[in-house]
Amino acid sequence: MVGRKLLAAAVCVIIAGAALAQTGQLEVSDAWARATPAKAETGIAYLTIRSPTADRLVSVSSPVAKKVELNTMEMSGVVMKMRPLASLDIPAGQPVTLKPGGDHVMLTGLNGPLRDGQSFPLTLTFEKAGTREVTVAVEKPGAAGPAPQR
Amino acid sequence: MPRFALVAAFLGGLAILGASLFLSLEHRYTPRGAAGTLLASAIGGPFRLVDQDGKTVTDADLKGKWSLIYFGYTHCPDACPTALNDISIALDELGPKRAEVRPVFITVDPERDTSQVLKSYVTAFDAPILALTGTPEEIAQAAKGYRVYYAKHPEADGDYSMDHSSVIYVMDPQGRFTASFTHESTPEEIAERLKKLLA
Numbered sequence: 001m002v003g004r005k006l007l008a009a010a011v012c013v014i015i016a017g018a019a020l021a022q023t024g025q026l027e028v029s030d031a032w033a034r035a036t037p038a039k040a041e042t043g044i045a046y047l048t049i050r051s052p053t054a055d056r057l058v059s060v061s062s063p064v065a066k067k068v069e070l071n072t073m074e075m076s077g078v079v080m081k082m083r084p085l086a087s088l089d090i091p092a093g094q095p096v097t098l099k100p101g102g103d104h105v106m107l108t109g110l111n112g113p114l115r116d117g118q119s120f121p122l123t124l125t126f127e128k129a130g131t132r133e134v135t136v137a138v139e140k141p142g143a144a145g146p147a148p149q150r
Numbered sequence: 151m152p153r154f155a156l157v158a159a160f161l162g163g164l165a166i167l168g169a170s171l172f173l174s175l176e177h178r179y180t181p182r183g184a185a186g187t188l189l190a191s192a193i194g195g196p197f198r199l200v201d202q203d204g205k206t207v208t209d210a211d212l213k214g215k216w217s218l219i220y221f222g223y224t225h226c227p228d229a230c231p232t233a234l235n236d237i238s239i240a241l242d243e244l245g246p247k248r249a250e251v252r253p254v255f256i257t258v259d260p261e262r263d264t265s266q267v268l269k270s271y272v273t274a275f276d277a278p279i280l281a282l283t284g285t286p287e288e289i290a291q292a293a294k295g296y297r298v299y300y301a302k303h304p305e306a307d308g309d310y311s312m313d314h315s316s317v318i319y320v321m322d323p324q325g326r327f328t329a330s331f332t333h334e335s336t337p338e339e340i341a342e343r344l345k346k347l348l349a
Contacts, residue, residue, distance in 0.1 A: 034227060034231055035274065036227075036274070037270040037274040038270045038274075039270045040224065040270070040274075041225060042224075042225045042226075043227055044227035067307070071228075073228050073229060075316070075333065078315045078316055078317050078332055078333075079299055079313055079314065079315050080228075080229045080314055081311075082226070082303070083303075084306075100228055100232045101228065101229070101333060104228055106227065107227075140235075141231050141235070141274040141275055142235020142275060143235070144232070
């Protein structure tokens with residue numbers, strides 16, 4: 001009996017979740033970071049944002065570092081430049097993926113190394129959708145993308 | 151004679167354009183890369199730096215092996231780990247030839263990147279990397295030889311990032327510039343090119 005109730009509850013949650021996704025909530029997924037050397041002061045995190053309506057990411061924060069900010073990497077010829085971004089536009093219905101070689105979440109003044117296999121929380125604040133907290137999975141130091149579900 | 155001057159200027163311009171095009175393309179298609187061409191002597195040069203163990207390393211010490219030289223800095227979490235990881239993956243593709251190639255990371259941020267910092271940084275990567283630092287003057291000299299641009303970019307809170315050329319240089323065992331890769335090169339492309347060069 002209890003098992004069946006639990007199952008029913010689980011089904012409800014799944015349906016509710018699916019409905020929520022369809023009715024259009026902003027979602028943050030595939031959040032990952034690169035592992036850092038023992039005494040590294042800077043780290044980096046990437047993720048994907050999907051929103052059914054246009055929105056704007058205005059701030060990021062995390063307890064793992066003293067300073068957390070949106071950055072972009074620009075190339076002018078072969079010269080790499082990192083610059084802070086005041087905000088990041090999220091167009092309606094179009095996923096925005098932060099990935100190596102482009103926009104990213106920069107973690108400066110790490111409180112400790114980010115170790116491969118660990119995870120940490122990251123809070124994103126959007127102009128309209130409010131805040132979202134995601135769990136960032138730490139991958140290898142030079143990883144190029146999020147690992148498949150562990 | 152303005153007409154003559156115009157024609158002469160045009161032809162001169164064309165010659166310069168042709169020469170630079172030839173120089174930039176030539177080394178991509180020859181099996182030996184840029185070795186033996188004008189480019190080989192235009193990139194590279196003498197340097198005297200210290201490695202992650204505090205040991206002095208000069209350009210002469212790099213001879214005898216192929217070198218993959220990348221200028222970067224450890225507070226760079228995006229482009230630099232990507233380049234070092236691309237090198238790691240490419241080297242894994244080389245099989246037994248792997249031992250003939252030495253990845254070299256030269257910091258453009260000697261102020262923060264001491265030998266100790268470099269040691270902790272490079273040991274995080276799979277490939278054994280020779281990491282070099284020095285005084286600001288020594289770094290400037292090395293970067294000049296490799297035509298590497300770098301500049302401190304101050305941030306509002308007193309922190310800084312470094313703008314820098316993100317290029318992987320391939321130097322042959324005689325220390326001659328042979329090929330280069332950019333952020334657009336995939337590890338597969340790097341591996342393919344190295345296999346041809348080392349064959």
